[in-house]
Amino acid sequence: MPREEPSGLAARQEALVRALVEGAPLPDGFDAHRVGTTARALARKRYGDAARLWPELLAHRDAYVAWAADHPTRGTWQDVWDFARAHRDSLDAPARAALAVREALWRYGDAPRPRRLPTLRLYPRGVVVAAFGRARLLGRR
Amino acid sequence: MTLQTTTGPTVGIGWRPEIAEFVAGLPGLAFTEVIAESLHHPDPELLALRDRGVRVVPHGVKLSLGGAEEVDPARVAHLARGAALVAAPLVSEHVAFVRAGGLEAGHLLPVPRSRAALAALTRNIALTTAELDVPLAVEPIAALFDWPDDEYTEGEFLTELLDRTGALLLLDVANVYANARNRGQDPVKVLESFPLERVAYCHVAGGMEGDGLYHDTHTDPVPSEVLALVGEAEERLSPEGRLGYLLERDGGYPPGHVLAAELDAIADAARLERITRRAA
Numbered sequence: 001m002p003r004e005e006p007s008g009l010a011a012r013q014e015a016l017v018r019a020l021v022e023g024a025p026l027p028d029g030f031d032a033h034r035v036g037t038t039a040r041a042l043a044r045k046r047y048g049d050a051a052r053l054w055p056e057l058l059a060h061r062d063a064y065v066a067w068a069a070d071h072p073t074r075g076t077w078q079d080v081w082d083f084a085r086a087h088r089d090s091l092d093a094p095a096r097a098a099l100a101v102r103e104a105l106w107r108y109g110d111a112p113r114p115r116r117l118p119t120l121r122l123y124p125r126g127v128v129v130a131a132f133g134r135a136r137l138l139g140r141r
Numbered sequence: 142m143t144l145q146t147t148t149g150p151t152v153g154i155g156w157r158p159e160i161a162e163f164v165a166g167l168p169g170l171a172f173t174e175v176i177a178e179s180l181h182h183p184d185p186e187l188l189a190l191r192d193r194g195v196r197v198v199p200h201g202v203k204l205s206l207g208g209a210e211e212v213d214p215a216r217v218a219h220l221a222r223g224a225a226l227v228a229a230p231l232v233s234e235h236v237a238f239v240r241a242g243g244l245e246a247g248h249l250l251p252v253p254r255s256r257a258a259l260a261a262l263t264r265n266i267a268l269t270t271a272e273l274d275v276p277l278a279v280e281p282i283a284a285l286f287d288w289p290d291d292e293y294t295e296g297e298f299l300t301e302l303l304d305r306t307g308a309l310l311l312l313d314v315a316n317v318y319a320n321a322r323n324r325g326q327d328p329v330k331v332l333e334s335f336p337l338e339r340v341a342y343c344h345v346a347g348g349m350e351g352d353g354l355y356h357d358t359h360t361d362p363v364p365s366e367v368l369a370l371v372g373e374a375e376e377r378l379s380p381e382g383r384l385g386y387l388l389e390r391d392g393g394y395p396p397g398h399v400l401a402a403e404l405d406a407i408a409d410a411a412r413l414e415r416i417t418r419r420a421a
Contacts, residue, residue: 009257010209012290013250014242021246029289034323037352038285042248048392073247 021072043068049076050083056098063087081108096123097137104130143382144231144276144309144341150378150385152408152416153342154400156197160390161186163397167404169416170195172342172384177201177232180223187227196384197227198342201234204269206279207252208238212265214272221272230384231341233278233311234269236262236302253288254298259305266306278341279303280311283319283348283357295320296334303339310336313344314374314386315367319357328366329373337377342384345371345407360393363403371410386411 018024020039026032043065050064051057053076057064060083067083074082084091084099085108091099100123107113118131126139153172156164164173165186175187177199191197201220204212224232237249252258270277281299293301303310312335321328345368347361371386386407390400401417408415 009253009255009261010241012253012288013209013238014244016250017241017244017246020248020250021244031286033352034286034354037354038248040352041285041356042246046247072244074245 017072021070023070039069040065046073046076046079050080053077054080054084054095054098056094057083058094059092060087060095063090093125097125097128099123100128101130101135101137104128104135105133144278144384146230146382146384149380150342150375150383150411150413152385152404152411152413153387154404155200155387155389155391156187156190157390157394158184158186159394160397160400163400165190166397167401167416168419169414171416172196172198172387174198174200174233174387174389175223175227177220177223177234178203180226181219183226191227196230198384199223199227199229199232201232202249203239204234204265205237205239206234206265206269207236207250207258207262208241208265209257209261210241212268214268217269217272220269221274224273224275229275231276231278231309232273233280233341235280235282236299237282249282251282251284251286251288253290254293254295255288255290256292257290259293259298259301262302263305266302266308270306270308276309276341278309278311279306280313280344281316281320281335283313283316285323285354285356287324294334295331296336300336303336308339309341310339311342311344312337312340312374313346314370315344315346315348315357315363315389318367318370319348319355322355322366328370332370332374333377337374338379340378340383343371343374343378343386344389345386346389347403359389359391363388363406368406368410371407372412375411375413385413 015027019026026035046068047061047064064083073079100121104119104121121128129136151171154164156173156175173195204216235249239246317332318328321331346359347363348355348357349361404417405415
């Protein structure tokens with residue numbers, strides 16, 4: 001095992017990650033265009049992961065990519081939920097319904113925790129009833 | 142540790158749930174790869190491939206071997222369990238870091254090619270291989286940028302790293318192409334500077350041009366330049382002791398016949414048997 005301690009490396013790596021995922025200032029000596037391109041590619045990749053989990057987000061691609069640029073990932077499961085909660089009022093109908101179903105079935109938190117008791121959630125177009133791990137949307141006509 | 146193989150190199154494809162049916166239907170398939178972190182919930186279709194004698198390589202993406210912090214023992218243990226579960230001939234990870242200061246980058250990031258990073262990688266690889274019963278191959282990544290701290294060329298850095306750790310090399314031909322192109326280097330010269338005698342297997346993937354740079358996307362077709370570099374690599378690699386060329390596709394999955402044509406193009410470029418039909 002080497003004796004040399006990776007001194008300074010931890011701080012250097014953290015500064016770079018903060019620049020990439022939090023929009024923090026880029027440490028000296030890096031190519032701003034190339035690191036910026038990497039950050040955008042990363043945000044697009046996160047949108048791809050999110051859309052696989054929540055296809056209902058399809059119409060919110062640009063908003064998601066912009067949001068991801070300064071919200072470091074907490075895992076895709078948590079990210080899509082955080083995004084949807086932060087944009088509750090501007091989501092389109094399919095995304096709002098998906099959020100309502102998610103909130104009826106799961107408790108908000110770092111790890112997926114199903115709700116144990118039957119729940120009822122109102123959303124602009126109707127109501128979600130959830131029980132025993134299944135949800136049903138009852139829409140208003 | 143060296144890699145024990147019973148056959149010469151062949152062409153394989155990375156197993157993903159979205160293309161499981163296509164992969165299972167490949168008559169000549171001898172090896173595949175699975176994202177190691179997905180082995181928390183192993184797919185029965187993947188285990189069926191293992192039972193058919195297909196060699197399955199767990200490919201980790203979140204260990205952060207190049208991180209300044211020590212690798213997480215729970216992640217290492219999971220990698221070792223995954224290797225046992227699929228009866229893997231080896232496992233692979235990246236010469237990269239994915240988190241720092243408690244923040245996930247969500248991406249494989251390049252390490253500085255510095256003495257400090259070499260020390261961190263050496264320690265983390267030693268901590269990892271200590272828990273593994275099979276060899277570890279490490280993959281140099283494609284990166285759009287370099288660190289101002291670089292003290293070594295990529296070839297020097299890898300040679301030193303593999304000398305210190307005894308790890309094998311997962312040579313991603315598309316990454317060599319991407320980095321050489323984005324740095325304005327000759328990809329064949331870069332390839333020749335790598336410790337090619339340590340290659341356990343190779344990756345091949347597609348990419349696209351954007352913002353004046355080549356992006357190794359894994360969601361686009363494999364360009365002819367990468368196929369040409371496969372031919373160059375095959376001429377320089379040992380005929381034995383490695384698994385072959387594995388196509389990585391991570392999204393934008395095309396119809397099966399398009400994937401089959403890509404696998405055939407890789408086989409032709411490497412002058413190997415096509416795996417899309419039964420051997421004569």
